[in-house]
Amino acid sequence: MNFFDKLNRNILQNQSLLFVGLDPNPEMMPTRYESEDIIAGLGEWLEFIISQTSDFVCAYKPTLGFYEALGIPGLQLLQKTLTAIPSHIPVILDAKHSDLNTSNIFARTVFTEWQVDAITLSPYTGQDHVVPFLVYPDKAVFILCCTSNPGAEALQQYPTKESPLYLQIVKESKNWGTPEQLGLEVGTTNSEVLATIRGIAPERIIMARSIWAEGANLRQILEAGLNTNGDGLLIPVPQDMLGSPQLSQEIQSLHTEINQIKTEIIHENSTCSVWFSDVCLLNQHPQQNLILQLYDIGCIMFGNFVQASGAVFPYYIDLRKIISNPQVFNQVLTAYEEILKNLNFDRLAGIPYGSLPTATGLALRLNCPMIFPRKEVKAHGTRRVIEGNFHPGEIVVVVDDILISGKSVMEGAEKLESAGLNVNDIVVFIDHEQGVKDRLQQNGYRGHAVLTISEITNTLYQAGRINDEQFLAFNES
Numbered sequence: 001m002n003f004f005d006k007l008n009r010n011i012l013q014n015q016s017l018l019f020v021g022l023d024p025n026p027e028m029m030p031t032r033y034e035s036e037d038i039i040a041g042l043g044e045w046l047e048f049i050i051s052q053t054s055d056f057v058c059a060y061k062p063t064l065g066f067y068e069a070l071g072i073p074g075l076q077l078l079q080k081t082l083t084a085i086p087s088h089i090p091v092i093l094d095a096k097h098s099d100l101n102t103s104n105i106f107a108r109t110v111f112t113e114w115q116v117d118a119i120t121l122s123p124y125t126g127q128d129h130v131v132p133f134l135v136y137p138d139k140a141v142f143i144l145c146c147t148s149n150p151g152a153e154a155l156q157q158y159p160t161k162e163s164p165l166y167l168q169i170v171k172e173s174k175n176w177g178t179p180e181q182l183g184l185e186v187g188t189t190n191s192e193v194l195a196t197i198r199g200i201a202p203e204r205i206i207m208a209r210s211i212w213a214e215g216a217n218l219r220q221i222l223e224a225g226l227n228t229n230g231d232g233l234l235i236p237v238p239q240d241m242l243g244s245p246q247l248s249q250e251i252q253s254l255h256t257e258i259n260q261i262k263t264e265i266i267h268e269n270s271t272c273s274v275w276f277s278d279v280c281l282l283n284q285h286p287q288q289n290l291i292l293q294l295y296d297i298g299c300i301m302f303g304n305f306v307q308a309s310g311a312v313f314p315y316y317i318d319l320r321k322i323i324s325n326p327q328v329f330n331q332v333l334t335a336y337e338e339i340l341k342n343l344n345f346d347r348l349a350g351i352p353y354g355s356l357p358t359a360t361g362l363a364l365r366l367n368c369p370m371i372f373p374r375k376e377v378k379a380h381g382t383r384r385v386i387e388g389n390f391h392p393g394e395i396v397v398v399v400d401d402i403l404i405s406g407k408s409v410m411e412g413a414e415k416l417e418s419a420g421l422n423v424n425d426i427v428v429f430i431d432h433e434q435g436v437k438d439r440l441q442q443n444g445y446r447g448h449a450v451l452t453i454s455e456i457t458n459t460l461y462q463a464g465r466i467n468d469e470q471f472l473a474f475n476e477s
């Protein structure tokens, strides 16, 4: 199970957004654990913390620096701590790793040997540093966006309060990994900072830090940091509480208080009292992962977009972007392939320009000759309407990105037919619905689509990527 699912399962099971920092800090260790053997005392304390809190948290966060500071016995203690954490609870190793040169080997050690589920990283070395951690698909990273340390302000707020560096980190790091694999670490006592980050990154898990430093206003923190589904925010258990012999009771009452405020906030924010979506939250679309990735790389946009026909749609699909993301491109090709393998054809044709890379990828994968009808015929050279070799009478399957009115794909098919080729099937990635497949049928073509636009919007809504307003705008269009 991947980090994201493991985390969400614990959030649900323990009804908790709380996480516990496991810091073997001798300065914070309660006196009742003091002994000749400091490592043994710290170990007992950490085991007590885990046993008292495991029913009330969604994750643990051991801080590597505290273990390292204790030398080799400290790293042995880390192993003991990791063993003591129940295996169903995700572990976020707080390493703030920042060295590009050691990133490959460090990622391998923490994820395959220590088997932690996620790690915190410093953003300064950029995406190159993050990639070695993201090649482990079940694991995740948290990017340090800001800290509450007053001395850090000179950097974090630079160059201006309106456009500070820490917000640039949030914006930039969103391009580095999917929301399932990349979360944000936000250390702040200021709920406005949290609210601004939530506004920029509505889809990310935010791991809040330092919120208790100035006597936190829990309600403000939750209002600022929760996502539209009322989660997506991890709250630290206050450090002082971890020294208490009544830890279990204290964490339980904090847990109750948070859930109570959270319920109130969700209730207050549910502005849509009469409208119920018909999305079934239990059924996950088989292509959910791919849909979310397409959304995250900017292939699916919501807003008011004018189409070629002049009509305004509440969304725009730009599948041309997939060529810049080989991992998503590959998955898209696999989805087309699933349909193509059941069809009968001699050649494959892409509709320029958007679908030429896809058709090329499929031709290579299926070892099938490719051709394409030109969009405009050149006034010089061969003046060919169809590029590539073919024999009249052959069957050609047409591949395109999205069907809106069906005009572009049918124009392409007609050019192929006027050259003596036969087109029976048209395969697209997205069907806009509203009768376009029937229109193809009336013109003698069978239309096939990997996804319909409503499957996409339902999935995005269900996953919290789009809000009620965007979802409603789509359904009313």
Ligand SMILES: O=c1ccn([C@@H]2O[C@H](COP(=O)(O)O)[C@@H](O)[C@H]2O)c(=O)[nH]1
Pocket (backbone or CB within 6 Å): 307, 308, 315, 316, 317, 318, 319, 354, 400, 401, 402, 403, 404, 405, 406, 407, 408, 409
């Ligand atoms: O969201 C969209 C809408 C349209 N396109 C482009 O238009 C054609 C499909 O439109 P028809 O009306 O079916 O001709 C499609 O091939 C795209 O090139 C788009 O990319 N995204």
